Amino acid sequence: MIQSRMLVACPVFAILALLLVGCGRHRELPKTGPPPVTVAPAIKRQVVDFDEYTGHVEAISSVDVYAKVSGYLEEVAFQDGAMVKEGDLLFLIDKRTYQAEYDQAVSQRNLYQAREKLTKTTLARNEKLVGKGAVSQEAYDESVAQADEATAQVQAAESDIAAKKVNLDYCTISSPIAGRIDRTYVTKGNLIQSGVGNPTLLTTIVSVDPVYVYFDVDELALLGYIEQHVAQTDGRPDGSLKERKIPVEVSLADGTVYPHRGMIDFGSNQLDAATGTLTVRAIIPNPDGVLRPGLFTRIKVASGAPYDAVLVPQRAIGANQSNRFVYVLDESGNAVQKPVTLGTKQGPLQVVKTGLKEGEQVIINGTLLVRPGKPVKADHSTMPEPPPVEKDLLRSEDQEKPSADETKAETEDKPKES
Template sequence: MQRRQSGLLAVITLLAISGCGNPENSGTQPGPGPLPKVKIAQPLSQEVTEWDEYTGRIEAVDSVDVRARVSGYLEKVNFTAGDRVHKGDLLFLIDPRPFTAQLNYAEAELERAKSRHELAKNDLARAERLFSAKAISEEEHDARSKGLRETVAAVQSAQANVYTAKLNLEFTKVRAPIDGRIGRELITAGNVVSGGGADATLLTFIVSTDPVYVYVDADERSVLKYRRQAQKGGRGNLGDERTPVELAVADEASFPHQGRLDYISPREDAATGTLTLRGVFANPDQLLSPGFFARMRVRGSAPYPAILVPDRAIGTDQAQRFIWVVNQESQVEYRKVELGAHIGQSRVITQGLKPEEWVVIEGIQKLRPGIKVTSERISLAGAMETNKP
């Protein structure tokens, strides 16, 4: 019985295997799958301008540390932290009484010196008459002449002391040296401050706010490009060219601030291979503060006509860049292309594509050369930002 069951199982297994390998027993063959669906568009043809983007920091055109110029008791703080101040505004008052006393003493010494000078002048006049009459010796005459010169020097010295005392009295009123925005007071009223020299007490600081500078470091090739553009335009030196620049701060995606390039370092940093560029920007609304992180871009070319496609339509085959083009028979063609500059989210195609051809924009992952596709035509006009990154 067991042998009979084993034989029956073997027959069933053979019939199953033979049935699976027989095409006639498998029913109708499946047809070809649906054609891949893609979206295609013609490239944009328009005039573009290349921009080179750098990162840097905003700096004040003028920045001053306000320090005491004389020593004394700080009597008054005459501003509110963060205020906008103007050149000449009174900021601090140091007790002027000791310096008033010094000035009074210096003026008194000046009067004494002048009196001695008048006396010495009269003595010399008398000596001149006596010497002419042979009434005094030559030595006496010379002594009175030299005494007059000493009094002249004493008057000049006293005048200098008076001038110094007036300066010191004036320095007790600490005034703003520039227009700008002032920081907080670093020393409050009631403290004693030290003036003059490297150890002078730092009282506060002021920075100018309109306009502002932005400093960035550019590589050697970029600077050479800017200079050649300046030479082609007949404008000579890059700093004299007034090359347009644009600025964006941390919370800005576009570049709304317009300025100009006004300085390029005359020497390259050998350690980094870069040169410092400086852009100047108006800041009437006080939005830009010194020390802010900034993105600055410099115009890298004159406007020129270009063909652009979105970055997502470009594929990479090792070191080669390519796109997929759909012909009139709805077949996909593999097309090698040469790329130019990035313009926003798009790329300039310098070789390998004509404006009237249709490029696959979406669905490039499932394509291979020669296959047919079901395509949906779309327009790129207004769908991608081209002139502003």
């Protein structure tokens, strides 16, 4: 019994000993100074906002090649998938039957011409004799009718020859447009059917240069474009999109930027009520044939004219439950939190619409250790530069607009009138 009480008391004494030792040694936390941060003055630069859309490529001209006469396919005169020119020979249908019909029509015309010559000679003779009473008036009238009938037969024969010639020419099938041809759907020796019932599709051809790119603009973006256009034109009537000459940039599925700029040339006259979008078309040069019909692309369009904006790095922007903010240094070297309204991204930078002025010292690195109203150890640096304004993606009237800094400099340099 005594031994069990001693076993219970031993842990208690051990805990008391540890507590006494802990109370005897008080460890102080090391004092830390202001957190190190990097600051840089906010910059103002000329920028342009862009909208991006998903588009797809379509050929300007697309032709399904059918035969206009029936017959057996005698020759395929192209390589599958090759480029063809307008007028190049594609297919040759056995023309012997049509050649015989044409020759028969020519012979029939020759026969009618011989008859016409005879009737006209008879008419000329009767015309001289009818006045002398050697030929009756009835005989003369009959010769006139026979001559007119022979002339009509010759004209009908000429028309028949033209029709037979058309059928004969249809045996030779040439390319109606220049472009890239598909494979042949029918091989040599097969019977080709024509007509409206069940004609035989031989192949297809699509034009290559230039091409169309179709994309859909959402309703909110469209309203913004309309408001901007009305403001720039002082409410003048809106013309076609082609007249406005809006350039576009095309990016491929792998992210590469297509080297040739396009131009918007068409917009649908009404929105799709189901999707709330407007179909817009751009025409793109395609000299190398890189853009194939059906290809998906990304379309980049300037949403407005260039403007001057305050810019800061994206990593300098913080967020809480209510708004976005940046930290700036006050005159005492303390970090001050300033709410901001953000605009578009410009490379590594972000446009700040409101809440920040050019030249304010913004904390661009080390914001996680910053506390509002507390001092910081600042290391001064400079802001990175935004991407340059792509002038070739602006309309001609927007390219000529100077920035606010240029306008200010011109105003300061202009001598004041006395």
